[in-house]
Every structure is written in structure tokens, then in C-alpha cells.
Amino acid sequence: LGTRVxxxxxxxxxxxxxxxxxxPNVEHLATSKRPKQSAISGSCNFTAxxxxxxxxxxxxxxxxxxTVQTFTDNQIEGRHLxxxxxxxxxxxxxxxxxxxxxxxxxxxxxxxxxxxxxxKVFNDPTHGHIELHPLLVKIIDTPQFQRLRNIKQLGAAYxxxxxxxxxxxxxxxxxxHLAGQLVETLQRKQPELGITDADILCVRMAGLCHDLGxxxxxxxxxxxxxxxxxxxxxxRHEQASxxxxxxxxxxxxxxxxxxxxxxxxxxxxxxxEQIAGPLRPTLEEEEDQSPCSTRVWPYSGxxxxxxxxxxxxxxxxxxxxxxxxxxxxxxxxxxxxANNFDxxxxxxxxxxxxxxxxxxxxxxxxxxxxxYEMFHTRSSLHRKVYQHKTCKIVETMITEALVKAxxxxxxxxxxGPVKMADAIHDMVAYTRLTDSxxxxxxxxxxxxLKESQELLQKIEKRELYKCIGQTQPTAYIDWTDTTxxxxxxxxxxxxxxxxxxxxxxxxxxxxxxxxxxxGMKKDNPVDHVRFYMKDCPERAVTVRKDQVSQMLPHKFAxxxxxxxxxxxxxPSLKAAWKYFVSWCRTQKCVTPKGGEDMASKCREPGExxxxxxxxxxxxxGTPAKPDPSVANQGDLDHDVVIKKLLFFQS
Numbered sequence: 033l034g035t036r037v038x039x040x041x042x043x044x045x046x047x048x049x050x051x052x053x054x055x056p057n058v059e060h061l062a063t064s065k066r067p068k069q070s071a072i073s074g075s076c077n078f079t080a081x082x083x084x085x086x087x088x089x090x091x092x093x094x095x096x097x098x099t100v101q102t103f104t105d106n107q108i109e110g111r112h113l114x115x116x117x118x119x120x121x122x123x124x125x126x127x128x129x130x131x132x133x134x135x136x137x138x139x140x141x142x143x144x145x146x147x148x149x150x151x152k153v154f155n156d157p158t159h160g161h162i163e164l165h166p167l168l169v170k171i172i173d174t175p176q177f178q179r180l181r182n183i184k185q186l187g188a189a190y191x192x193x194x195x196x197x198x199x200x201x202x203x204x205x206x207x208x209h210l211a212g213q214l215v216e217t218l219q220r221k222q223p224e225l226g227i228t229d230a231d232i233l234c235v236r237m238a239g240l241c242h243d244l245g246x247x248x249x250x251x252x253x254x255x256x257x258x259x260x261x262x263x264x265x266x267x268r269h270e271q272a273s274x275x276x277x278x279x280x281x282x283x284x285x286x287x288x289x290x291x292x293x294x295x296x297x298x299x300x301x302x303x304x305e306q307i308a309g310p311l312r313p314t315l316e317e318e319e320d321q322s323p324c325s326t327r328v329w330p331y332s333g334x335x336x337x338x339x340x341x342x343x344x345x346x347x348x349x350x351x352x353x354x355x356x357x358x359x360x361x362x363x364x365x366x367x368x369x370a371n372n373f374d375x376x377x378x379x380x381x382x383x384x385x386x387x388x389x390x391x392x393x394x395x396x397x398x399x400x401x402x403x404y405e406m407f408h409t410r411s412s413l414h415r416k417v418y419q420h421k422t423c424k425i426v427e428t429m430i431t432e433a434l435v436k437a438x439x440x441x442x443x444x445x446x447x448g449p450v451k452m453a454d455a456i457h458d459m460v461a462y463t464r465l466t467d468s469x470x471x472x473x474x475x476x477x478x479x480x481l482k483e484s485q486e487l488l489q490k491i492e493k494r495e496l497y498k499c500i501g502q503t504q505p506t507a508y509i510d511w512t513d514t515t516x517x518x519x520x521x522x523x524x525x526x527x528x529x530x531x532x533x534x535x536x537x538x539x540x541x542x543x544x545x546x547x548x549x550x551g552m553k554k555d556n557p558v559d560h561v562r563f564y565m566k567d568c569p570e571r572a573v574t575v576r577k578d579q580v581s582q583m584l585p586h587k588f589a590x591x592x593x594x595x596x597x598x599x600x601x602x603p604s605l606k607a608a609w610k611y612f613v614s615w616c617r618t619q620k621c622v623t624p625k626g627g628e629d630m631a632s633k634c635r636e637p638g639e640x641x642x643x644x645x646x647x648x649x650x651x652x653g654t655p656a657k658p659d660p661s662v663a664n665q666g667d668l669d670h671d672v673v674i675k676k677l678l679f680f681q682s
Contacts, residue, residue: 245272302333501624
């Protein structure tokens with residue numbers, strides 16, 4: 033450092049090539065001075081500059097005549113400045129590193145001013161004030177993105193939880209914000225990763241557009257409606273998000289905007305790959321699109337060196353991504369529930385490390401409990417809200433209404449009217465398909481929609497199908513094969529065993545098979561996370577479950593079966609209850625949860641109560657079995673009684 037100060041002192045009177053005077057100041061040596069800010073200010077819309085105006089800008093910033101002439105000879109105009117890279121400068125013949133850096137700094141000043149001048153600020157109830165890049169604002173101001181205002185984030189849960197009125201629109205903006213926060217944190221803490229402004233913009237854009245493909249009532253459309261009208265279909269909303277993104281870019285002329293901000297074909301591919309995974313997967317990758325499971329790098333938008341960027345918006349490796357962070361915070365805020373996961377703390381410890389020749393986002397070893405809490409929060413939200421028994425039956429009734437209306441309610445598409453189920457292949461029609469389809473059905477005068485209207489009116493009057501009970505299967509059940517379960521239930525009793533109650537048919541029974549997990553089916557997602565220790569921040573390690581706590585779950589997935597009856601009269605409900613209890617006994621399932629309450633509802637006034645059963649299948653009033661692990665159980669109980677008597681006497 034002393035040598036550098038002496039050299040600076042010897043050259044203190046010598047002016048640098050670009051007008052900056054070097055002084056013997058140690059603080060100045062730590063940071064190189066950029067071109068004068070005053071020369072950049074007032075640039076207005078620099079992307080519209082001619083090559084003469086670009087040359088004038090370079091002259092005002094004291095660049096030498098040969099550099100100015102090089103820009104002029106290469107026909108560099110304002111629209112090229114955002115895309116100009118160091119490699120482009122080398123190709124133009126500007127090879128001096130110092131000159132390249134000063135040009136890049138000058139262009140960064142232009143970009144920063146342009147972004148600041150055109151960016152918008154959104155006041156979000158969950159994350160506060162969010163500043164969005166002008167290109168992202170252009171995307172928001174399109175019909176394809178604005179349709180998300182009319183798609184409920186939690187689908188039919190709004191019919192059960194009055195606070196669940198938020199939409200995919202604000203969720204997408206929140207994911208965009210958190211994606212930028214995470215990548216900017218990594219860029220600031222680890223500059224050696226080479227994260228560029230284009231990388232950050234693409235990741236934020238993927239967060240903004242990741243839900244463009246959702247249909248009416250969010251997951252109800254692709255998880256229930258589409259399988260009903262197109263059995264065997266593997267269509268998912270992520271696929272539609274990519275198609276809607278392409279349609280949005282083409283319909284609104286956004287490709288020129290992308291080029292204006294320096295984004296090319298690879299960047300657009302990168303955005304789409306973050307949303308839906310590899311665009312052209314191999315046979316091996318179709319089974320598992322996780323980057324850690326493929327031998328050949330499946331992505332083309334970014335190289336394997338920047339593979340960690342694919343873990344920000346939709347993390348297929350372990351499920352820790354900003355999409356979950358936003359809906360945890362937003363859903364809990366709107367539902368009035370507590371959110372135990374702090375994404376800001378995760379950001380503070382996030383770090384990219386190399387694991388098996390791939391770079392992954394890791395966190396501190398002490399944060400493992402926080403991650404288990406995050407996945408537990410996900411499971412709790414599914415149990416309490418997303419898979420609530422009333423939410424599920426409302427979704428089922430809406431789905432039935434849409435299925436009955438599918439052949440009669442047509443949407444204007446690109447080549448003519450299309451059905452709702454076919455709109456997923458026509459983005460012009462799909463743009464018009466939102467939650468408002470319910471109102472279209474209710475307000476229609478078409479007699480073919482009468483059955484659909486009656487179902488929707490029952491929802492409005494709260495005449496819902498009755499929940500008979502819930503149970504847990506002993507073996508895994510395919511959630512799409514519910515008809516066979518209903519058939520087994522109605523065949524579990526003969527007419528003589530119904531004691532005069534009306535028999536039910538398969539059409540009278542509705543089955544919902546629900547799976548609860550930590551996001552990776554039967555796997556523990558934390559097993560796929562890598563951690564680092566305080567004393568060794570460059571080495572990635574695993575943390576076993578038994579190293580964390582003995583109170584963590586041993587199983588990470590389970591199923592529940594919810595059984596509903598469409599008929600609401602007492603005899604039919606009682607018959608449905610008998611059917612269901614009989615089926616549970618033959619299947620060796622636990623006695624239906626909430627069954628005693630339902631049995632009491634099914635009894636006529638003055639009818640005798642039948643012997644009840646506990647949720648564990650034993651008759652009510654059965655004495656508890658002694659615990660074999662406790663010796664002299666009787667003596668222990670006797671001692672407890674004596675101690676209590678002595679205590680009260682004293």
C-alpha cells in the first residue's frame with residue numbers, strides 16, 4: 033500500500049486519460065472514480081440517441097478521440113448501449129482494461145438513471161414499498177398479467193375464510209420482490225459469483241410471471257377440473273405460464289423492450305426455464321427435473337456455473353424458494369394466522385457453495401430448525417386452510433358446475449370460440465378465463481346452463497354437500513381414483529343391513545383424497561439442503577434429522593379420505609354414515625374422525641344413541657391399557673391417589 037501511495041504521489045500532477053486527477057489519498061485508491069455524474073445527468077431517453085449523440089456523450093465524459101471514433105465507425109447508437117458488454121468492446125478493438133472499465137462505468141450510470149427515472153413504487157401490505165424495474169412495469173401493464181387480479185390466490189377458501197380475498201396479482205409482485213432481494217444479497221456478499229444486472233432482472237421477471245398460467249380458482253382448475261374433463265392429462269399451470277409469457281411478449285411487442293434493456297434470446301429462455309424447468313427435457317429428466325439428478329446440464333438459459341439461480345423462484349432441489357416465502361407471509365397475514373418463518377433471517381445466512389461439482393444455495397447449520405419450521409408451516413396451512421373439509425367440498429361443487437357448463441359456455445379464441453377445457457391451448461381464450469366465469473354462468477339465460485346455475489346457487493345459499501367423516505388409509509391411494517372408493521363404500525352393506533334406510537348410489541357419494549407432506553412427497557426436504565459451519569464457511573455439509581431433535585416427525589407424508597354425501601335429509605345421511613363406518617372396518621381404517629358428531633346429527637329426535645367408537649376404532653368407554661414400559665402401574669396409580677388425598681387434607 034505504501035508503494036502505491038508513493039506512486040500516486042509521483043503522478044499527482046499528471047492528469048489521467050479520462051480527466052480524473054490522481055491524488056495521494058488512500059481512500060481514493062480503494063475505489064476507482066467514475067466519470068462525472070454531471071455529464072450523465074439530463075440524458076433523457078438515451079436509447080433514442082443517434083451515433084452522433086453517443087459520440088457527444090463520450091466526448092463530454094473526456095474519452096479520447098480514438099475511442100469516440102471507434103464507436104462511430106461501429107455504428108453504435110443509443111439503443112445499443114444497454115446491450116454493450118466487455119466482449120463487444122474487445123470485438124470493436126478496445127482492449128485496454130482501464131478503458132473498458134471506464135466505458136462500463138459510464139454506461140452503468142446511464143442505466144441507473146434510466147431505471148430510477150422510470151421505475152414504479154408499489155405499496156404492498158406484506159412487504160411494504162416495492163420498487164420495480166421499468167421493464168417489469170411494462171409486463172404488469174398488459175392484459176395477460178392484469179387477469180391475475182381476478183384469480184383468487186386461495187381459490188374456494190374465500191367461501192370459508194373471509195380474509196382470503198387476495199389474488200395472484202399481488203402474490204406475483206411479492207415473489208418478484210423477494211427474488212430480487214435474494215439474488216441481490218448473493219451478488220453483494222459473493223461478487224465472485226459473477227451475478228450480473230441482467231441475471232437479477234431475469235430472476236425477478238421469472239418471479240413476476242411464474243403464475244401467469246393459473247386458471248379460475250388457482251389450483252382447483254389444473255388439479256381437479258382438467259383431470260375431470262381430460263382424464264390422463266398431465267397439463268399443469270407452469271406449462272401454461274410459459275405459453276402465456278410467449279403470448280404476452282408477442283401480443284404487446286415486448287421483445288423490443290427486452291432488447292432495449294439488454295436482454296436477448298438466452299435471457300428469455302432463462303426466464304421460462306425458471307418457471308417450468310428444462311424446456312426440452314430428456315427421458316431421464318422427464319422423471320426428475322431436479323438439476324442434481326441429471327448427468328447432463330439440462331438448462332440452456334444459463335450455464336452450470338450459475339445453476340444456483342434456478343433455485344430462487346421454483347426450487348426443484350429442496351423446495352426452499354421465494355414463492356413459498358411470499359405465500360406464507362401473505363396468506364398468514366390475510367387469514368389472521370401466525371407465520372413462524374422469517375425469510376429475512378434466511379437471507380442473512382444464504383451462501384452459494386459448490387456441492388458435487390454444482391453450485392447450490394446453502395445456509396448456516398444453526399438454521400436447520402428454522403427450515404423445519406418453514407416446512408411445518410406449509411403443512412399446517414394445508415391442514416388448516418388449503419385442504420379444509422369445507423374448502424374441498426366447495427371446490428368440488430364449483431368443479432361440477434364448470435364440468436356441466438364446459439360444452440355450452442364458449443370463449444372467444446384465436447381461431448374462433450373454444451370450450452373452457454380447450455382454452456389451455458389457446459392463450460387468447462385463456463386470457464379471458466378467470467374466476468369471473470362463475471358470474472358468466474349465473475347471469476346467462478342459456479337453458480343448457482341451468483344445472484350449473486343450480487349448483488352455484490346452492491353454494492351461495494350454503495346448501496353444501498355434507499361431510500360424513502374423515503379417515504386415514506392404511507396404504508397409499510391414487511387421489512385421482514375416487515370413483516372406485518365410492519363404489520366400495522356403497523357396496524359395503526346389503527339393503528337388509530341398512531335397517532330400512534334408503535340405499536345410496538355411487539353418484540350420491542363424493543370422495544376427496546388429500547395428501548399432506550413437506551413438499552417432496554415421502555422425502556424429508558431438509559435432507560436435500562446443504563449447510564455450512566461458522567468456522568468453515570467454504571465447505572457444504574449435511575445435517576441429519578437425529579442431530580437436530582428427537583421430536584421431529586418420522587414420516588413426512590400421510591393421506592386423509594374425506595367422504596361427503598350429496599343428499600342432505602336425515603335418513604340418507606344416516607345411511608351414508610353406516611356405509612362409511614362399515615367400509616372403514618373392512619379396510620381396517622381408523623373410525624371416521626368427527627363420526628360421533630355426525631352420528632348425532634343423523635339421529636331422528638327421540639332415537640336411541642348407538643354405541644360409539646373412538647378415533648382409534650375402540651368402543652367408547654373401553655378402559656385404557658396399562659403402559660408396559662411403566663413397572664407396577666397399579667401401585668403407581670395408588671400412590672398418586674394417596675398423595676392427592678394427603679395434599680387436600682393438609
